[in-house]
Amino acid sequence: MTLPLVSTLVTPPVNEVELLARASALAGYTLGELATHAGLVLPANLKRDKGWIGVLLERYLGASAGSKPEQDFADIGVELKTIPVDSAGRPLETTFVCVAPLTGNSGVTWETSHVRYKLARVLWIPVEGSRDIPLAARRVGTPLLWSPDAQEELRLKQDWEELMDLIVLGQVEKITARHGEVLQLRPKAANSRALTAAIGEFGQPIMTLPRGFYLKKTFTGPLLARHFLI
């Protein structure tokens, strides 16, 4: 077996076929093998390197690095998501989608939302995530190129509209992770002291904890399972 080229030599994929071929070539390798081959130092665990796996796979696949609010493969309209799974392929964590806009939302619709944009086309790469497997021994799984079907998009749209209505109406601080069936709103910040502008209950400006949209496991689980059962 031959490992794919290291990240520094990887240019962005020109189409989905090439991207999927690159991702498929990683399936079966351990994170230790991929780290060594890329000349990266594997952290002991993910406590202080929570996004490490995502960055590693970005480099192998030729994703445009950086912190731009764009898709990872903007040229071909694809977002990359690594997702930790258990031995049965079920997700171990929710999936962050994007930061939630808490101000300037007049006229924003589902059709023009960042959530819809980010989820329009996603390359899911499951990675063994059980904490009792040492990071170096965790294996990369089979990738899945996905777009929401009509039913999935409807459920996302309904949750997004419910959450955005609350945000616009000054109820952001009343929203908990229990709102929404498949999409939830949770803190997304450096810590609980971080603040960003939002709208208060009387329509006045307030400062509150930054929030992000996350996909619940009840959404990503069946999505992954459907693929691997077919």
Place this chain on the structure above:
DNA sequence: GCCTGATCATTG
């Protein structure tokens, strides 16, 4: 602080 990449760890 904002946005990217997410997982951690306390709690119900």
Place this chain on the structure above:
DNA sequence: CAATGATCAGGC
């Protein structure tokens, strides 16, 4: 013991 709320790292 799953899920919610909190947190970690890095670039700009």
